[in-house]
């Protein structure tokens with residue numbers, strides 16, 4: 001298996017888009033191709049994450065039409081669907097295909113137009129990646145799942161729920177602070193100075209999660225050009241290498257042993273660390289799936305950055321902010337930057353690459369530039385997990 | 396090519412083999428009749444509920460149908476305030492650890508104003524069912540268990 005590098009990146013503005021999904025993806029793809037200095041002729045395959053295009057624009061099979069819109073020719077183009085982890089599993093498979101030697105240069109990424117669906121319909125379609133037979137008739141929603149996890153977290157670690165809510169609020173405050181500094185974020189220049197009370201007193205979505213504990217619905221796309229590591233320097237002065245990947249699957253919520261310690265997340269992260277021959281202490285920067293404030297805490301613990309039950313205090317103490325032990329979601333994360341679900345994994349990679357190039361926005365850029373970064377992407381209620389470990393050196 | 400191919404009778408015989416010891420439709424029908432049905436594994440003796448084609452604990456294939464007591468412990472819950480299309484807030488999804496072992500997801504019969512963190516760990520019992528009328532995506536109407544707190 002060959003090493004694989006990222007040589008080009010693209011990212012649309014997240015938020016509400018007038019453009020179609022095909023246009024959004026084209027925009028991100030062309031940025032990535034320009035960034036790499038490659039033309040469509042050199043792209044041999046397309047791997048595209050898209051979770052709900054049938055509901056958003058009555059478009060199934062978007063990958064083929066995306067390749068066509070870009071005049072990439074009759075290349076293999078495949079849609080990947082792992083709910084909110086769609087782009088990450090697309091990127092992971094793109095890495096596998098280049099590593100195998102079957103392709104030398106591919107395009108990978110994702111797109112979603114979820115904000116345009118409106119809250120009631122978007123909530124309905126997002127909930128479709130819960131276990132339909134058991135969680136469907138109950139009317140469980142994603143905020144609902146994580147609200148249940150938050151209550152369980154408080155019980156498991158003996159934290160009064162009000163105290164946990166205050167600590168969770170720090171996730172929202174941190175991620176909104178950095179989202180407000182990111183010109184591509186949905187909440188750019190908005191809510192950069194939230195207080196604990198603002199989060200606690202916002203409208204209740206699923207008790208105990210308020211609107212400010214939740215990421216928004218979003219439209220947007222992000223894309224990457226990947227090639228064999230040995231060719232990377234021909235295209236980029238600062239290629240970023242994919243050092244390790246992991247993926248795992250979960251079950252119906254009721255079959256999980258402990259919803260505060262999802263096995264799928266633990267397994268996927270371990271697979272990525274093993275593949276990269278690295279440990280949490282080696283990683284300088286994280287972009288993780290903060291779909292809800294509690295989700296960021298659970299992710300940090302499952303990935304091994306903090307002990308079980310310790311991420312809440314660590315976050316409130318600033319250990320996950322810039323200058324802390326492990327800066328997390330300096331792009332604003334899903335909460336501050338927005339969450340076009342099919343694009344999110346590619347957006348996370350985009351921001352790690354930007355950080356490694358020293359090109360993140362002032363106030364968000366980590367100094368010195370990180371050597372190793374890691375993404376964590378979650379689909380459904382722990383149904384699909386994917387982790388990518390990136391590095392500035394090929395090793 | 397004489398002798399190549401299977402007879403229709405042979406193929407039909409293969410098709411007759413059962414892989415689903417308790418179908419989801421049968422599980423839902425039993426729920427509607429007030430019964431929480433599961434499967435007892437003849438290999439590990441543990442209970443699977445909701446039904447699966449294999450034992451949820453050991454992957455065993457030999458399982459027999461059993462009725463659960465419907466009693467258990469409240470593990471967690473939430474009050475949904477923003478509902479998906481085709482649902483009406485507020486309502487209370489909950490996760491229950493049954494006396495027989497497996498966890499079951501359902502709804503909690505309770506006034507939303509009374510839903511406090513102190514309820515977690517209380518004993519609950521299945522008190523009925525909720526029937527979701529369904530929408531054009533759900534393949535018809537579906538049923539889930541409803542639990543109520545029995546320990547004050």
Ligand SMILES: [Zn+2]
Nearest residue numbers: 436439450453
């Ligand atoms: Zn068994």
